[in-house]
Amino acid sequence: MGSLTPMAWIAMVMLGGAAGCLLRHLLYIFIKRQARTTWPLATLSVNITGSFVMGLLFGAHQADVIGDYANILLASGACGAYTTFSSFCADEVRLMRDGKRWVALSVLTLTIPGCIVMAGLGLALARYFFG
Numbered sequence: 001m002g003s004l005t006p007m008a009w010i011a012m013v014m015l016g017g018a019a020g021c022l023l024r025h026l027l028y029i030f031i032k033r034q035a036r037t038t039w040p041l042a043t044l045s046v047n048i049t050g051s052f053v054m055g056l057l058f059g060a061h062q063a064d065v066i067g068d069y070a071n072i073l074l075a076s077g078a079c080g081a082y083t084t085f086s087s088f089c090a091d092e093v094r095l096m097r098d099g100k101r102w103v104a105l106s107v108l109t110l111t112i113p114g115c116i117v118m119a120g121l122g123l124a125l126a127r128y129f130f131g
Helices: 006-035 041-062 068-082 085-097 101-130
Strands: none
Touching (some): 006 041, 041 068, 041 085, 085 101
16 A cells, blocks of 8 residues: 555545446447447457556556556556456356357457456556656
């Protein structure tokens, strides 16, 4: 928690979480309406973009570009609520149950490595720009 009091830490996580959750829901609805597919593109999109932003924030915090409050608000709160591992898992179960094993495998294959690569890319960009 660094210099944060426990109550400030809790408040920052809650505020960031509310914003991240709302953003995820709005983006999810937008993508579902535009894509019109049963393939879980919305879940993949929020997890990939959230991983990238988390990498950027991690690097910015390490370089002291953002402080403890911003890191807790944006990384733990907003990105934590924005990304959705539980929806990813539910999508995988639904696809397997519906007999779409190859689709489930493609989602799995894109999500796990994709999120790791995007988090690494975000971190690398933060280190490049912030030192």
